[in-house]
Amino acid sequence: MKSLISLAILTAACSLSGVAFAADNADAKAAYADIEATFGSVPTFLKVFPPEGIAGAWSEMKSLQLNPHTALSNKEKELIGLAVAAQIPCHYCVYFHTESAKANGATEAEVREAIAMSAQTRHWSTVLNGSQIDMEQFKKEFAAMMKFANDKAEKAKAPAQPPKKKP
Structure with a gap:
């Protein structure tokens, strides 16, 4: 009975991972197509990245590193x-x-x-x-160094005061 339950769990796990993998593959294919549209090809360093993670990795690279805004x-x-x-x-x-x-x-x-x-x-x-x-x-x-530097910069910006005349 234990063997049958183990087999059922293993079969269910394999089926579920197959469904997730198919979804990941669709995401990976879309990511590879976008990479190719962006770079003209898919560089090897992106090809060797696991397909399950390439869509997320590409999204991060594109939205942060490659984004001019x-x-x-x-x-x-x-x-x-x-x-x-x-x-x-x-x-x-x-x-x-x-x-x-x-x-x-x-x-x-x-x-x-x-x-x-x-x-x-x-x-x-x-x-x-x-x-x-x-x-x-x-x-x-x-903090003391920054205060000193800021005070010094402010003094340098201030207009020079003419010397006071003695009465």
Whole structure:
């Protein structure tokens, strides 16, 4: 009897997963068609993504990374992607985001600066974490630094006052 119940459960599970897989395949086919319409072909890195997840992954890429109507420009997004890719490190991602940043108007100087900023962030992250700097103390010191910088900037914007004449 146990074998019969197990077989029934297994059969039901396989049937249900077959239905879900068919639905996922329809979603995958629609995603692949949209990818091809966008890029002219379906790149291998998207072909190897599991069909069950490609529709969601493509939707995220298209609505965030490729969308020109987000808070960040496509150039800024690609420079951020490059900075992260340089730190992971992922040579595929570095190539992809470098070329994409340039295609979106980034200069060589901006590409180099994004890479340098990623290195600087990693450097200070290592120093701060390795030194186990107290987070609350860090926040207080940073707030004081920002206040000083803002006050200094405001002073620089203020018109110069002529010296007072002595009576």
